[in-house]
Amino acid sequence: MTQTDDRLRWAPAPGHGDEVLYAVDGPLGRARLHRPRAINALDRASIDSLHQQLSAWAADDAVAAVVLDGAGDRGLCAGGDVRALRTAILEGRPEEAVAYWEAEYAVNALVDSYPKPYVAWMDGIVMGGGVGVSSHGSLGLVTERTQLAMPETGIGFFPDVAGLQLLARSPGETGTHVALTGTPVGGADALVLGMADVLVPSSAKDRVLDALRQDPAQGAGEIAERVGPQEESSWLADHRGWIDECYAGDDPGLVLRRLREHPAPEARAAAETVAARSPHSVGVTLEALRRAASMDVPQVLAQDLVLGRAFARHPDFVEGVRAQLVDKDRQPRWTHASVADVTREEVLEAFGER
Template structure:
């Protein structure tokens, strides 16, 4: 039973079942590393809402089909086609997806996410807001949006803003893929479990309390690379100016200078707006953060870089995007602030919806 919106998704794209007292969600698009569609998000929102009130369900498990990852993010090819056609499908997708993120964050039962393999963008949104977040030696997590001319969303700006020191700023601007140890260090995950033990853990969750089952299988993760780099990361990224951050990275030299080259290759607009997003989101609730991300996201849909980034990385795959503007210096303060302007009657009203529950 996927709920009233289940017809929007191909039935096999997301599977729901109950085993013992465990409700299981399986993202089932392995050929696309389980990339999330609007129909899948809507079906999850409906089913998770039903399970929240079902006394027969003690906990929920979210996992991905296949062996490549939990979820490689939103279906950006669909977003690209929607942008070319001037449609509203992406805005509607995000509105539903962000409601799902909010539901997961406040879920009344243990929400266990197997963050195995690739966990990118929207995949972070359906896992890192949960209460029991499990990574493995195969985990490659990230919010790589600046690479495609976009910024972290699905509540990612809030998660990154809460990471130790400026490590979240570093992860946001570079779009780096993170190991299990780095995900734990950033606060995106809670437990390390070897991938070979996930099936056995899933079986234990069917009848055991989640905390006890996970405790039996969890082990120690390897050291975090980000934790070892924190001294120069904090020194370089403490500025609120992206150009100054790049200058500081180059002054440090070595691996920091290589990071500066990485940032310089990203969309200058996306880098500056991502930095501003992380600064503005501090102290906000998840719902308020999602509302801000929605404002910013709709502005990126209307601009050139998001479309160009997807074209270069995913459609034509020439890896040669032509950003407009082309440099950080050309992106003005007014340009950045325009991304955060109110949307009027298009605002996402998650805060009010939460207060009315």
Template structure:
């Protein structure tokens, strides 16, 4: 028996079929970008299904053919930052709680990471227990390009990537395909895009493991494994300036291009991101990293670079942000440290010592 949620004007479609609960992000014209009501609706559904014995598995995907989700509603964040509002802080608080809920979900959470999966899209997928990428997947945390810092648990995930791969992806915002997403620990399985409809349908009747065995195969070759030598050596440096210097001296065209890309990003965001990643490695559970990300995000909301970055990339689209300060050397250490200052009562009430709960398929 199928229970449909009326789709009219609904940006999150919910339905149950057989043993599965399905969540579809439904803003295809906006590449399914997340809004605050969408986050709350997903949380409500997941909370209800966690205690519903009829729902044994949850599946999330995106409407349209372009991707799962391109992130949060950037234009809304821009307006909030430009006018000194606080709605974005409220949004992030609930979004990060949703990320933690997904990571600790007591039932298999199957994320179909087809097409573009960026920012907030990573948050609603890469914390799941079954993460599926396709030949069309482009997974990224591109926040430094808009004067922001990877959030939604992105610094947690990237800090856990092998060697310095996560540092490379975080600072440059470079997207990765299926094989590299698997290598970096952002996904678990490769399934051809054409097989996703059958896979999703079969989860309504069959156990997750059996469905995966029918559809999982090997991805096309990636690029990052062969680049580990220069990536690990260059990005192990203590400062962003030294990273750029090592990339320039690496003698590899790819390393030079990475340096060029990094230098187009917000210098402040680059330095804060590097510090956030290094701190995340020492923090432990996801919830503690999310609490740190909340502090950083709230600090970024009042920064000039966030307003300027979104203006240049999304609003005016001139692709010519005027960062302040304009160079890495001009970013003062005290400014970076200020992003990590405690927020007292405004910080999300995230569990400090969550209990790890094994997901049984």
């Protein structure tokens, strides 16, 4: 909470629960993801609530801009509620998982095309689905506490919510590194990737809100000048040499070999990370990333839905969620032993092209 938040009238959207709370703060529509014990993970109720209220505010002349944040002090959003999706799939209801993704991607598309300034306070953890409701907006604010990631290859899935549209446009192969490893990056790296717009101190939230109340259309430069930018070095920028060299091309096996053979210890560490991810996920993710380079957000979201249907049927997804989030033994038993064992036909099958 900021100094003024406790004076606002926070309430759910009409007909919805308190998974997301809303308030009108002068000219600002404030949306707060409100599942702090789950680091505000997006369940279906959260997604439906967001779609309804964001759509209503888009047509409300009294709301000049929307500001999104997360309840609690751990972060904006830890991602989608993949444990619930795993349960649905195991119980023979894969269509429920697909319906969830359809609804989630509709919210991502709404954020991308929002007719008013859409500001996301990306403090703390911002992962997976949290990227989808923040990075596609008009202004993303990260802090020294930000830990941003698309960690899906570690649960047998792929970076969805049109995150690949952003990562495909990141400098050099920095987006490829983030997509394949799923490793969290800091606020300065989020700027390099194009997944956020300005780095500010986490203590500056009140000042940011004050600035937006005065001028809801303020951009990154104006915000930075008003609150003072946070200085932080970018790990990705510092390591562009081996990243660009190793991750080039379309062959995940070759990428892994280059990483393993590179003299930079950070490259060899990345190799171990990629090798531990689902080989199927790594192969499909690299292909999807390359295709996303020529797509806009709606096109990537359409691709994501095709892939989601395929991953709902693939055993690596339920196994990856089990190992990472259910049993938490961190010992997934993937379908393939290595990326070299994933055939081109299997990759194309995920895109419905076989």
